[in-house]
Amino acid sequence: MYRVASASEYLVITGFGIDDIKIAKKAWVLPGQSYSVFDISPVNYTFEVMAMSAEKLPFILPAVFTIGPRSDDDDSLNKYAKLISPHDKLSHHVNELVKGIIEGETRVLAASMTMEEIFRGTKEFKQEVFEKVQLELNQFGLWIYNANVKQLVDVPGHEYFSYLGQKTQMEAANQAKIDVSEAKMKGEIGAKLREGQTLQNAAKIDAETRIISTQRQGQGKKEEIKVRTEVKVFENEREAEVAEANAELAMKKAKWAKDSQVAEVEATKAVALREAELQKEVEIMNALTQTEKLKAEFLSKASVEYETKVTLTYIP
Incomplete structure (x- = not known):
């Protein structure tokens, strides 16, 4: 027989071929076996x-x-x-x-x-x-x-729990009364403390205000002195830079004047040397011209004398 258990049930099968028990949702129940159904x-x-x-x-x-x-x-x-x-x-x-x-x-x-x-x-x-x-x-x-x-x-x-509950209620009530008294006392003390703190805070604020005002005035003066000092330093630096620039310019002008004078002297000397060279060349040319002139005169005189001698020699 084939048996099927419902959704909340299981089959438990014992007998032939089963050592202990077999639990299943559906199974064949063979001859020599028995089964029962249990709800879980x-x-x-x-x-x-x-x-x-x-x-x-x-x-x-x-x-x-x-x-x-x-x-x-x-x-x-x-x-x-x-x-x-x-x-x-x-x-x-x-x-x-x-x-x-x-x-x-x-x-x-x-x-x-x-x-x-x-x-x-x-x-x-x-x-x-x-x-x-x-x-x-x-x-x-x-x-x-x-x-x-x-x-x-x-x-x-x-009635232990009853008494314990009553005790707890009484303790709670007494604690509530104590809490109310403490709250009232704390309220009165708090009001006085708040009033005193208000006065203290007001005095503290006034003192801090005066201190801050004095600090700001001192800070303002410090800033003013600092600015003046920085301006003075800047002016000194500028003056030093101007002086340095003027000195450098003067040195450059002196060098330029020296270079100009040297150039003029060198130009004058060059002109003189050139004039001397030209004069020398003129004199050399004059000497050469004179030499040639003398050569020509001597040559002409010698030629005349030669021709004269030759002429005299051949006269019959």
Whole structure:
């Protein structure tokens, strides 16, 4: 037979060919095998746990736990299928099992704490109860999906929480009166302090104003002296630059005058030398002319004398 479980159910199959159990959403159930169906939807368990503190003071812990198997953990499903699924999850057996775990862990934890610690640390107390209960439920494959622990309740004849609440209210009322008185006193003192601070601040502002005014006047004078000094330095620097420029110009003029005089002397000497050279050339030319003239005269006289001698020699 082919069997299919619904959305919130699982098949648990045992028998031929299966060593332990087989859990599946759908499967063939073969001859020699048997199957059952178990629901994994969580169930709400409501309890009023009777516990006792370290001072032997009893109290009631109302709680609602939403508990069921973990569908995302195969090991938890196996434990649940073996230990819980044979019983109706709403049966007295399962209810007593869960109640016993919750009561046992709550009583053990409460016995190690004083009423004051339980009352002051209710949130931490509840969280520790959840953790210890979950640790025990793990062995049955159960998981706490949600847990709601209500306000701790007194056992008749032991109105500790009532008295503690009244004490807290009285302390709060007394503290409120003290706070009002302190607030009124602080208000009056604050007003006086504010008035004194106002006068002090006014005097302080006046003094600071005079100081700032004096500082600004002194700063203004300092700036004026600084500007005058800078102007004087600038004027001196300019005068020095002018003097240096004048000196440099005078030196250049002197050099230019010297160079001009040297040039004039050199020009005069050059002219004289040229005149001397020209005069020498003239004299040389005159000497050459005279020499040529003398040569010509001597040559002419010699020629005449020669011709005369020759003529005289050949006369018959």
